Amino acid sequence: MxxxxxxxxxxxxxxxxxxxxxxxxxxxxxxxxxxxxxxxEFFAGIGQDASAPLAHTISIAHGPAPETSPSGAVMLRDIQFRSVCEHHLLPFRGRAHIAYLPGDQVVGLGALPKVVDILASRPQVQERLGEQIADAIADAIDTRGVLVVLDAAHGCVTMRGERQHEASTVTIAARGALADPAARAELIALIGAGRE
Known part of the structure; x- marks a missing residue:
């Protein structure tokens, strides 16, 4: 609609x-x-299927290099997003970091920002947004685990009330093997690597 x-x-x-x-x-x-x-623009994601960008997968076992088997995670850092908080209809913006442990399938890296954009283009709360991104990926492709870390600044915190101009909110959503904090520790470290 x-x-x-x-x-x-x-x-x-x-x-x-x-x-x-x-x-x-x-x-x-x-x-x-x-x-x-x-x-x-802000609400263009309402009614869109967030898993649609994930429909085209590439088989690792039967792909261009059949001797390749999945081992480590695939991570895309610093996906910029913006959304609108459903509580105050004020914007929030930040970065999404997505990692998954492939089973037999991978997706083109450009599909992940599209999933984020569709789900962020609705009235949202950050906690639900991360969970929805993780679910869309876990449900659409063969993964052994999914990790979504969102770091965002919210207008309702930075522009009103106590006006904490530098505050950001970090949320984590994890599925499968990456639901274990020890299993995702390396990936969390990689998100912040090289940022100093």
């Missing part, structure tokens, strides 16, 4: 009036349409 931009624009106009502003003044006249366009 696509965002109803016309309806959003009308509601933003009402909101501007409700906070005591004049939606017809020059600086605000185009704001309802701009917000409607932004919401079209």
């Amino acid at each position: 696509a965002v109803d931009r016309e309806r959003v624009a009308g509601l933003v106009r009402e909101l501007l009036e409700a906070i005591g502003e004049d939606p017809d003044r020059p600086g605000l006249k185009a704001t309802p349409g701009r917000v409607a366009d932004a919401y079209g």
